[in-house]
Amino acid sequence: MTDKLIIFDTTLRDGEQSPGASMTKEEKLRIARQLERLRVDVIEAGFAASSNGDFEAVKAIADAIKDSTVCSLARANDRDIARAAEALRGANRARIHTFIATSPLHMEKKLRMTPDQVYEQARLAVRFARNLCPDVEFSPEDGYRSEIDFLCRVLEAVIDEGATTINIPDTVGYAVPELYGHFIKTLRERIPNSDKAIWSVHCHNDLGMAVANSLAGVKIGGARQVECTINGLGERAGNCALEEVVMAVKTRRDYFGLEVGIDTTQIVPASRLVSQTTGFVVQPNKAVVGANAFAHASGIHQDGVLKARDTYEIMRAEDVGWSTNKIVLGKLSGRNAFKQRLQELGIVMESETELNTAFAKFKELADRKAEIFDEDIIALVSDESVTP
Ligand code: KIV
Ligand code: ZN
DSSP states (O other): OOEEOEEEEOTTTTGGGSTTOOOOHHHHHHHHHHHHHTTOSEEEEEOGGGOHHHHHHHHHHHHHOOSSEEEEEEESSHHHHHHHHHHTTTOSSEEEEEEEEOSHHIIIIIIOOOHHHHHHHHHHHHHHHHHHOSOEEEEEETGGGSOHHHHHHHHHHHHHTTOSEEEEEETTSOOOHHHHHHHHHHHHHHSTTGGGSEEEEEEBOTTSOHHHHHHHHHHTTOOOEEEEBGGGOOSTTOBOBHHHHHHHHHHTHHHHOEEOOOOGGGHHHHHHHHHHHHOOOOOTTOTTTSTTTTEEOSHHHHHHHHHOGGGTOSSOGGGGTOSSOEEOOSTTOOHHHHHHHHHHTTOBOSSHHHHHHHHHHHHHHHTTOSSOOHHHHHHHHTTTSBOO
8 A cells, every 4th residue: 555645735824924925814715725626635724823813714714624634833832722722613624733942042042941841841732732632733843953862852752642743844944855854764763652643844945955855854754744835935935835745746656655635736726826815926937836837948849749748748737737738939949849839720831831931930030039929920921821
């Protein structure tokens, strides 16, 4: 039997922490419905105790979503956890995600707590959460920069208290893939009760390695949940991009050997919705969801793709929600791509000579104009072709 990789989407919580990306309750609900269509396993809907607005948004999502688990973040204290549980009351499946920082830097400078105090607070928080909800996730914030002996001690205790998922955040995006993968592996090997919980990765993108680190956490470390956001939205340089991690695992199933339950045809609609809602533009060359992700401009590539798409495409545009791939006609295009576009437009060339003349005109125009549109081609051949 193949292992399943759980996709935990935090667009509505960590993604929303991106400066300028804050969303209304209605906007969040709309995105949550799209995430459900995408069939993500867990939707982190917000941080219920952080504001009344967020409480209402988590509650509305918990009441509306039926197929995905709905989760709320909570600091490791009774008030936050009780508020999360209250917001999640209407959910079909609910999860409380509680966290406290465990790195020396965060404990000393931010929390002003001793390691023993943090240990005790983590333990009691998970115990309290488990009394309210059977599904409890624990995150040691800044986990990757934590001292490993202390981290093992905390994680062993919270698993004993009933944490069902252990998530290891690389909160500041400091990790590199091999080291992060081995960090997860070491934790799992050293903690005696580690197999009682599902292990999860949560990587930020400050050095542009969030997806690579997450995948190393899965492959080397044996994590079976990835926390990610649509378009990699998130604080500073963002989070691990859902579309990239999902398509990497699906496209390289030979390497990862894992199943994901995502309906990949909903990826581009989800990307568009998040981009329109937040106003965060997706860069054209962004993997999977960028406008150029399946566009071919060079003549050699166009010729290859027209003969067999897999010459230059490792995924199908249609499989991730694009209507088709794209042959962009411009100065690098060859005769074959031009001929194909004429056929698609229903333009009949009477002879090879006529085609050659039209192609020469096209190349001359393409030297002056970056992209040639269908209207340009129709105008270009109008006096020497039969159009329908
Ligand atoms: O990056 C982080 O540490 C987080 C935790 C709250 C999980 O987002
Ligand atoms: Zn985070």
